[in-house]
Amino acid sequence: MTATPDTKTPARKKLYVKTYGCQMNVYDSERMTETLAARGYDAVDTPETADLVLLNTCHIREKAAEKVYSDLGRLRKLEAERGTPMQVGVAGCVAQAEGEEIVRRMPQVDLVVGPQAYHRLPAMLDALDSGAGAQVVTDFPVNDKFADLPKTRKASAPTAFLSVQEGCDKFCAFCVVPYTRGAEYSRPAADLLAEAHRLVDSGAREITLLGQNVNAYHGEGPQDVWSLARLVREMAEIDGLARIRYTTSHPNDMSDDLIAAHGEIDALMPFLHLPVQSGSDRILKAMNRKHTADGYRRLIDRIRVARPDIAMSGDFIVGFPGETDSDFKDTLSLIRDIAYAQAFSFKYSPRPGTPAAGSEQIAEEVKAERLARVQAALAESQAAFQQGCVGETMPVLLDRPGKFDGQMMGRSPYLQNVHLTVDPARRGEIVPVTITEAHRNSLGGVLAGTHAP
Ligand code: SF4
Structure with a gap:
């Protein structure tokens, strides 16, 4: 029998999403892909054959918008070379900050959608299809977004973001987030538990709870408002969910119950990213951080009492306007005091529209020299932490294939990458690994019990 072509089912289209920046953008890109799958788009790994390309942008780094414009220029060239039409959209924080300006500068762009409005992508595509011209949506209807997204999300790996x-x-005086992502919004606890259950049912063993200021979480619970600690406690009860993490936190929102949770909940991993930015009280005040360097030290002391093996991570900005040599030395001494397991450091660069952007700037060469010194201090501290792991046996979640045949990569409790030789069929298992080598950004190990003396 000859098959009759199905004339009713439209052909599936190809979607390429490029993600810039933080884990929240990784999460948002997954949700955009899921939303568009329901509208007939399958994700592809490169833009060459894509019908729709979405750039999910980040505004944190310097010249972020310029980088997006040059990527748009490359896409325009690619479309001309291949000779078939490509729809192009800009999402994320640059879309929020630039809005209509993107379409004005790059008329090839069809969609501009802010981070709180991407649930409207299907409707925006419908409008495009009906000939309505470029669509720009940058409102902040954040609660609509989560309510309107599909409830079908599955884990694509043993680790997942939520x-x-x-x-x-x-x-904070240097930061664009309050302007690009809007006011704090916490999702209802029941929705989060349902999404976590779906992730675990589809294979996630570890979930990282995300928020720009995640420990300020105060979501509607069944009877009262839940804190992040309450949410973590409830998630820890989900069968099959072995590990929970959260990021990024503000020191002022490390409540007593969250600190206690670190000591009481085995599933809450002993690793905490807690940015401080500077070790100088004068600069912390100018940054509008609303805490002192010693307040931060005391806070970490309390967290370490609750969970003695906790590994700390942080963020530092050097060369903030007004930073003197003495302020900078205070930052170096804070780094020595805390003994970070890892940390990120950046030169200050002004973000248009933020309070510090108009202040007198520190000379570039001074910033560069301070950044080199901060990075050397952090590298020393990180190397000591990595080296201290050698000889230890720790549970490692096998989450992805390694570079070589028969090798797997896993995650330690302290968020280190660990490579070892193990059957790839064991992906998703948590196995005891004896650490045998320490590198700058990874560890090497062997399955416990197989270590040659
Ligand atoms: S706490 Fe400060 S640095 Fe963090 S997102 Fe908010 S404004 Fe930005």
């Missing part, structure tokens, strides 16, 4: 909170009310 956005629980968005936006920020802190207004």
Whole structure:
């Protein structure tokens, strides 16, 4: 029998999403892909054959918008070379910050959608299809977004992200987040538990709870408002969910119950990213951080009492306007005191529209020299932590194939990459690994019990 072509089912289209920046953008890209799958798009890994390309952008780094414009220029060239039409959209924080300006500068762009509005992508595509011209949506209807996204999300790996909170009310003087992501919003606890169950049912063993200011989480619970600690406690009860993490936190939102949770909940991993930015009280005040360097030290002391093996991570900005040599030395001494397991450090660069952007800037060469010194201090501290792991046996979640045949990569409790030789069929298992080698950004190990003396 000859098969009759199905004339009713439209052909599936190809979607390429490029993700810039943080884990929240990784989460948002997954949700955009899921939303568009329901509208007939299958994800592909490169833009060459894509019908629709979405750039999910980040505004944190310097010249972020310029980088997006040059990527758009490359896409325009690619479309001309291949000779078939490509729809192009800009999502994320640059879309929020630039809005209509993107379409004005790059008329090839069909869609501009802010981080709180991407649930409207299908409707925006419908409008495009009906000939309505470029669509720009940058409102902040954050609660609509989560309510309107499909409830079908599955884990694609043993580790998964889950956005629980968005936006920020802190207004640090250097940061664009309160302007690009809007006011703090916490998703209802029941929705998060349902999403976590779906992730675990589809293979996730570890979930990282995400928020721009995640420990400010205060979501509607069945009877009362839940804190992040309460949410973590409830998630820890999910059968099959072995590990929970959360990021990024503000020191002022490390409540007593969250600190206690670190000591009481085995599934809450002993690794905490807690940015401080500077070790100088004068600069912390100018940054509008609303805490002192010693307040941060005391806070970490309390966290370490609750969970003695906790590994700390942080963020540092050097060369903030007004930073003197003495302020900078205070930052170096804080780094020595805390003994970070890892940390990120950046030169200050002004973000248009933020309070510090108009202040007198420190000379570039001074910033560069300070950054080199901070990075050397952090590298020393990280190397000591990595080296201290050699000889230890720790549970490692096997989450992805390694570079070589028969090799797997896994995650230690302290968020280190660990490579070892093990059957790839064991992906998703948590296995005891004896660490035999320490490198700058990874560890090497062997399955416990197989270590040659
Ligand atoms: S707390 Fe974090 S997200 Fe909020 S303004 Fe400060 S740096 Fe930005």
